[in-house]
Amino acid sequence: MRNVLILKGSPRERGNSAVLAEKAAEGARAAGAQVESIYLHGLDIRACDACDLCLEQGECVIEDDMRPLYPKLAEADGILLASPVYWFTFSAQLKVCIDRWYAFQASKWKEISGKPFGIILTYGDTDLTSSGGINAVRTLESLCLFLDSPIEGIVHASLDKAGEAETHPELLEQAYRLGQKLGGGN
Secondary structure (H helix, E strand, C coil): CCEEEEEECCCCCCCHHHHHHHHHHHHHHHCCCEEEEEEHHHCCCCCCCCCCHHHHHCCCCCCCCCCCHHHHHHHCCEEEEEEEEECCEECHHHHHHHHHHHHHHHHCCCCCCCCCEEEEEEECCCCCCCCCHHHHHHHHHHHHHHHCCCEEEEEEEECCCCCHHHHCHHHHHHHHHHHHHHCCCC
16 A cells, blocks of 8 residues: 655635645545655644764754654655745755755755655646646746656646635545645556
């Protein structure tokens, strides 16, 4: 059974990116995967100190809520990153979490390399470029290139009001299909 880890970077538990992430979770489960969704906003994840002690000790030394996420990332067969676009890129909640992946450098990132990723982005502006969402896409594409990880799909949309994603069946279907792919389905 495949394990899919979903990291939700929205400060709103029922925000649009979170709604789409949950639809992707349904798709992954339908494909037979075990799914865990993590709401990052509710966690105490501190910024990376760049102390490089992870190189010496093989793990991050910061005692916070990131510690239990490391084994979840390592055990995941697929990872979905979901975020609203804030100030021309993904949310700070998701950024601080990704920055802490730096601790995997001791093993040359083997815990997360090669795993398929999915990306969900929502924004209030009219399109991916004017919203700055394109910056988030490019950053996440670069991350996946560095990790030699395929991107299974990117779902993005202009959604202005909280919960608006629920009124777009075609968008919900795209998220569902992305979840199926991450879960091992076609």
